[in-house]
Amino acid sequence: MEITIKVFRYNPEKDKKPSYKTYKLEGIETDRVLDLLEKVKGYQDGTLSFRRSCAHGICGSDAMRINGMNRLACKTLVRDVGTKITVEPILGLRVIKDLIVDMGPFFDNYKKVMPWFINNDPEPEKERYQSPKARALFDDTTKCILCACCTTSCPSFWGSDEYLGPAAFVNAHRFIFDDRDQAAGERLKIVNDVMGVSRCHTVFNCTLACPREIQITKAIGELKMALVDGKLD
Ligand code: SF4
Numbered sequence: 001m002e003i004t005i006k007v008f009r010y011n012p013e014k015d016k017k018p019s020y021k022t023y024k025l026e027g028i029e030t031d032r033v034l035d036l037l038e039k040v041k042g043y044q045d046g047t048l049s050f051r052r053s054c055a056h057g058i059c060g061s062d063a064m065r066i067n068g069m070n071r072l073a074c075k076t077l078v079r080d081v082g083t084k085i086t087v088e089p090i091l092g093l094r095v096i097k098d099l100i101v102d103m104g105p106f107f108d109n110y111k112k113v114m115p116w117f118i119n120n121d122p123e124p125e126k127e128r129y130q131s132p133k134a135r136a137l138f139d140d141t142t143k144c145i146l147c148a149c150c151t152t153s154c155p156s157f158w159g160s161d162e163y164l165g166p167a168a169f170v171n172a173h174r175f176i177f178d179d180r181d182q183a184a185g186e187r188l189k190i191v192n193d194v195m196g197v198s199r200c201h202t203v204f205n206c207t208l209a210c211p212r213e214i215q216i217t218k219a220i221g222e223l224k225m226a227l228v229d230g231k232l233d
Pocket residue numbers: 060143144145146147148149150151166167170209210211212213214216
């Protein structure tokens with residue numbers, strides 16, 4: 001089948017403004033959008049730039065807007081989006097070139113929630129025991145691959161990249177609800193900042209965009225409840 005792919009193009013070092021370039025190519029319904037971009041780059045236009053690494057939905061590097069929705073190019077099939085496809089960079093981050101954006105502000109926000117395990121007790125002889133019930137409290141939020149599909153689909157982030165954003169909240173949740181960790185109170189203070197969860201207006205774009213199907217809005221709700229309850233202080 002013939003597939004038409006219209007791609008956002010912009011090289012800030014050369015172009016006065018962004019434009020779109022349309023490519024036609026042969027493909028099949030199980031081709032992934034990443035396969036199409038590779039074919040364009042390999043056979044039609046070597047100047048096209050995009051990020052990719054694993055090609056299997058694990059590294060999180062190929063988030064882009066495909067027909068207006070944030071998705072991973074390596075997990076999006078032609079049969080999911082049709083044969084007329086528009087590909088653009090994710091929103092709210094500076095375009096470096098074509099589909100490549102500056103992920104700096106996204107990772108700065110991620111680091112602010114201290115996304116690492118904190119426990120100052122002496123190490124136990126064996127493992128730090130955790131019951132299946134306690135683990136289940138944060139199981140969902142362990143699945144994040146830091147692709148930024150969620151944060152860059154959130155209107156609050158489009159308003160300001162200082163807004164911590166859903167990905168940072170997901171990763172704060174992962175540690176705040178881990179009963180082996182000892183810094184829940186500190187992290188709750190961080191997500192309670194003026195650029196924190198109060199700027200989430202339950203828009204749900206983040207949950208719809210997440211390629212790992214993490215229930216992000218639910219997790220943010222749990223953070224808000226923990227702040228109200230003061231349970232984790
Ligand atoms: Fe990507 Fe989902 Fe993690 Fe957001 S929560 S960065 S959409 S994997």
